[in-house]
Amino acid sequence: MRTVVLRRALFILPVIWGVSTFVFLIIHLIPGDPIDLMLGETASTVDRGALRRQLGLDRPLWQQYLTFLQRAVRGDLGRSLHNRRPVSTLIGERLPATAALAGAALVVAIALALPLGVLASLRPRSWLDTVSMLLALIGVSIPNFWLGPLLILGFSLHLGWLPVSGRGDGSIAYLILPALTLGTAMMAILTRMTRAGMLETLREDYIRTARAKGLVEWVVVGKHALGNALIPLVTLIGLQGGALLSGAVITETIFAWPGLGDLTIRAIQQRDYPVVQGCVLVIALTYVVANMITDVVYAVLDPRIRFESE
Amino acid sequence: MVLCLGVICLFSLTGCTSSTDSPEASTAVLRIGLDTAPQHLDPRFGLDAASYKVSQLLYNGLVRLDAQARIVPELALSWDTPDATTYIFHLRRDVRWHDGRPFTAADVHYTFTSLLDPETQSPKRGSFDNIRSVDVLADDRVQFVLSEPFAPFLSSNMTLPIIPPPREGEAQRNLDAHPIGTGPFVFVKQEPDVSLHLRANAAYFESKPSVDEVVFRILPDAMVRLFELQKGNIDLLQNVLPPDLLSRLGEDRQFNVMKSPGTNFMYVGLNSRDPILRHVQVRQALAHAIDRQALIQHVLHGLAQPADGILPAGHWAYEPQVSRYAYDPERAAQLLDAAGFPDPDGVGPQARFQLQYKTSQNEVGRRIAEVMQESLRNVGIAIEIRSYEWGTFFGDIRAGNFQLYALTWVGVTDPDIFHYVLHSQSIPPAGANRGRYVNLYLDALLDQGRRATALEQRRAAYSEAQAITASELPYIPLWHDTNVAVLRTTFTGYSLPPAGDYRAIQSIRRQSSDRAS
Numbered sequence: 001m002r003t004v005v006l007r008r009a010l011f012i013l014p015v016i017w018g019v020s021t022f023v024f025l026i027i028h029l030i031p032g033d034p035i036d037l038m039l040g041e042t043a044s045t046v047d048r049g050a051l052r053r054q055l056g057l058d059r060p061l062w063q064q065y066l067t068f069l070q071r072a073v074r075g076d077l078g079r080s081l082h083n084r085r086p087v088s089t090l091i092g093e094r095l096p097a098t099a100a101l102a103g104a105a106l107v108v109a110i111a112l113a114l115p116l117g118v119l120a121s122l123r124p125r126s127w128l129d130t131v132s133m134l135l136a137l138i139g140v141s142i143p144n145f146w147l148g149p150l151l152i153l154g155f156s157l158h159l160g161w162l163p164v165s166g167r168g169d170g171s172i173a174y175l176i177l178p179a180l181t182l183g184t185a186m187m188a189i190l191t192r193m194t195r196a197g198m199l200e201t202l203r204e205d206y207i208r209t210a211r212a213k214g215l216v217e218w219v220v221v222g223k224h225a226l227g228n229a230l231i232p233l234v235t236l237i238g239l240q241g242g243a244l245l246s247g248a249v250i251t252e253t254i255f256a257w258p259g260l261g262d263l264t265i266r267a268i269q270q271r272d273y274p275v276v277q278g279c280v281l282v283i284a285l286t287y288v289v290a291n292m293i294t295d296v297v298y299a300v301l302d303p304r305i306r307f308e309s310e
Numbered sequence: 311m312v313l314c315l316g317v318i319c320l321f322s323l324t325g326c327t328s329s330t331d332s333p334e335a336s337t338a339v340l341r342i343g344l345d346t347a348p349q350h351l352d353p354r355f356g357l358d359a360a361s362y363k364v365s366q367l368l369y370n371g372l373v374r375l376d377a378q379a380r381i382v383p384e385l386a387l388s389w390d391t392p393d394a395t396t397y398i399f400h401l402r403r404d405v406r407w408h409d410g411r412p413f414t415a416a417d418v419h420y421t422f423t424s425l426l427d428p429e430t431q432s433p434k435r436g437s438f439d440n441i442r443s444v445d446v447l448a449d450d451r452v453q454f455v456l457s458e459p460f461a462p463f464l465s466s467n468m469t470l471p472i473i474p475p476p477r478e479g480e481a482q483r484n485l486d487a488h489p490i491g492t493g494p495f496v497f498v499k500q501e502p503d504v505s506l507h508l509r510a511n512a513a514y515f516e517s518k519p520s521v522d523e524v525v526f527r528i529l530p531d532a533m534v535r536l537f538e539l540q541k542g543n544i545d546l547l548q549n550v551l552p553p554d555l556l557s558r559l560g561e562d563r564q565f566n567v568m569k570s571p572g573t574n575f576m577y578v579g580l581n582s583r584d585p586i587l588r589h590v591q592v593r594q595a596l597a598h599a600i601d602r603q604a605l606i607q608h609v610l611h612g613l614a615q616p617a618d619g620i621l622p623a624g625h626w627a628y629e630p631q632v633s634r635y636a637y638d639p640e641r642a643a644q645l646l647d648a649a650g651f652p653d654p655d656g657v658g659p660q661a662r663f664q665l666q667y668k669t670s671q672n673e674v675g676r677r678i679a680e681v682m683q684e685s686l687r688n689v690g691i692a693i694e695i696r697s698y699e700w701g702t703f704f705g706d707i708r709a710g711n712f713q714l715y716a717l718t719w720v721g722v723t724d725p726d727i728f729h730y731v732l733h734s735q736s737i738p739p740a741g742a743n744r745g746r747y748v749n750l751y752l753d754a755l756l757d758q759g760r761r762a763t764a765l766e767q768r769r770a771a772y773s774e775a776q777a778i779t780a781s782e783l784p785y786i787p788l789w790h791d792t793n794v795a796v797l798r799t800t801f802t803g804y805s806l807p808p809a810g811d812y813r814a815i816q817s818i819r820r821q822s823s824d825r826a827s
Contacts, residue, residue: 030701030702031701031702031705031706031709031711032701032702032704032705033705033708036704036705036708036739037701037704038433039357039433040357040433041708041730041738041741041742043433043434043435044435044436044439044740045739045740047428047431047433047435047436048739050428050431051431054431082349083349083350083486093502149531149533149534152534152537153537156537156541157537157540157541163543164537164538164541164543165531165534165537165538166504166505166527167504253530253531254531254533254534255531255534256504256527256528256529256530256534258501258502258503262530266503268699269699269701270701271701
């Protein structure tokens with residue numbers, strides 16, 4: 001097990017370096033001058049030059065890149081070009097909101113997908129199966145920017161059960177609609193995967209044996225079938241977990257949810273290089289760590305993988 | 311959806327207490343929805359519209375512009391101009407900062423010297439570099455000496471909000487985090503990019519605002535702004551609802567939809583260095599080929615007034631006797647033929663030439679682009695629309711990397727804006743002559759309008775400048791936006807200002823029946 005963890009941990013460094021280098025190049029190469037966006041059009045050429053020098057933007061790109069790397073190694077992500085606040089502080093303020101949203105979306109997706117997928121697999125081609133798969137199809141087809149306002153219209157305006165937007169006092173009520181909006185697509189994918197995995201597992205010999213031994217059906221399904229069908233789902237949840245963090249941008253904008261996605265978009269629009277780099281670094285790190293956890297959980301769930309690695 | 315319902319019911323049973331942020335009934339709280347957060351609460355740094363509008367509530371300038379863009383005293387009681395470059399302001403003595411300290415001439419001195427200090431790195435410094443000195447003559451008198459006569463000095467420079475100097479032992483005040491002003495509202499707290507809370511300044515030198523508190527909520531999505539309004543969580547939305555969403559409020563008796571002519575000016579920018587667009591006849595043909603009325607009617611739902619120049623009708627410097635370009639495709643075709651761009655196949659599919667039209671990703675802006683594309687196709691001009699995110703779009707416009715684009719000038723007050731957008735010295739990076747238009751005679755007129763201190767002399771210079779721009783068309787005027795405010799009917803006493811700012815919310819009152827608990 002330790003080998004699995006160590007091997008995966010070693011991958012983190014080159015991946016993070018690669019991602020941060022790529023983002024550094026992209027954000028510096030796209031058109032748009034941060035000085036123009038900061039100073040507007042009234043500032044004189046002298047003032048523009050002074051600010052450019054002060055922010056280090058007059059230096060060659062490779063020098064700026066080296067400075068960025070040196071700081072990043074020390075854990076210093078620099079300061080925002082716009083408000084001069086440390087990037088780590090800005091991210092620290094936003095990360096909890098995004099983590100809460102992504103976590104809640106994950107819970108919603110799993111909580112809905114597992115029962116739907118299992119029920120569909122137990123009665124294939126029944127009305128239950130049809131309804132589950134229809135829901136999955138709708139879930140994966142509806143874009144967030146449409147689903148979000150639709151949910152607000154239904155549950156906030158017409159029924160009056162939930163708040164429209166924002167984080168309010170931090171109560172769970174504010175989290176429900178954004179989490180449903182963000183988690184629906186993942187729920188749809190997981191439902192299909194659960195159904196497919198369960199259908200395959202239920203045809204296995206050991207399931208027939210379990211039934212022949214006279215085990216009650218819920219033990220056969222819940223313990224023997226679902227446990228094995230979950231293995232490929234873990235990989236998918238790991239991958240989608242990272243995607244939830246980065247994919248929260250639209251949901252955060254719709255629900256005025258003050259998270260990392262909103263910060264990243266704003267920073268890109270303002271060409272606030274250090275903030276963009278910091279945000280992407282955190283998102284990349286989340287992806288890599290999520291994948292590492294997936295591999296470890298996979299090894300825990302499936303002894304064959306564990307033994308192969310060792 | 312059924313499952314969503316189930317999950318929501320479950321959560322509702324466990325945690326949902328109240329879905330609205332209803333204020334305490336005994337306190338009159340006005341909740342305003344903004345589309346973007348103010349970037350800076352320190353007026354030396356804020357360039358965006360939201361910062362400007364919020365700063366007006368926290369601070370005061372020496373003078374301000376009234377609803378008709380006339381200069382009226384604010385922190386100054388009066389002023390003398392012994393010569394064309396000297397201004398002496400007599401200050402009010404009954405003004406106190408939000409922390410209780412009295413306002414004096416030293417505060418004015420600090421505001422302008424700190425702004426002009428290169429160390430401060432204020433983006434506004436370039437607009438104030440005509441100030442040669444600021445001297446405190448007495449506690450209630452301050453003198454400004456300019457390097458040369460500058461007619462828009464009062465309207466452009468003296469409206470700058472005055473800020474307090476640092477306290478003893480403090481190098482700088484962090485006004486972005488804890489703004490202190492003399493204005494009608496006092497800063498209470500902010501959550502960056504989420505909300506900003508202000509309370510009425512009971513000691514305000516004019517009169518205490520009628521509402522007790524103002525809460526700005528940042529709601530980036532237009533649909534959600536509408537939902538929050540309908541839900542009862544927002545009381546005022548001003549110029550932040552697109553026309554198609556506004557039409558949904560038309561019959562709702564909960565809201566008072568107010569409209570008034572605005573000063574924001576939308577135009578099509580043209581690159582004067584482009585080999586096709588440098589022909590004045592081509593520019594005139596474009597103006598004739600664009601159906602402004604149809605655009606206003608169908609895209610903006612009637613919420614704009616056709617414009618023939620930057621200044622709105624009613625402005626003291628507005629010149630009505632200028633060339634106008636009614637929608638006339640036939641005339642447009644004749645002008646294009648005369649300019650040497652005949653249609654190769656008459657009514658056939660081939661175009662006379664193709665132009666690239668750049669726009670931001672603003673939804674209304676893109677729709678406007680599509681309608682223009684159709685209009686111009688009718689006269690044989692093919693338009694390729696390119697939509698970019700703001701940073702890229704603005705970068706291209708500043709760099710002159712465009713043929714056509716459309717944008718809006720916000721906050722048009724002094725006619726000196728012509729210098730800023732059309733003078734040959736204002737070609738970027740040092741100005742906003744983005745179309746690179748050069749006309750030395752126009753330059754001379756704009757210099758004259760800037761230096762002349764007598765209003766009639768300025769009016770004469772700008773009249774001629776408007777006549778030239780209307781015939782030369784360095785840009786194509788489209789319209790002045792109509793301001794639209796949606797106010798909950800439980801509030802009264804609001805009159806929507808032409809500049810579309812929030813200064814007038816001081817007079818908003820909550821009806822007494824709603825104040826009772």
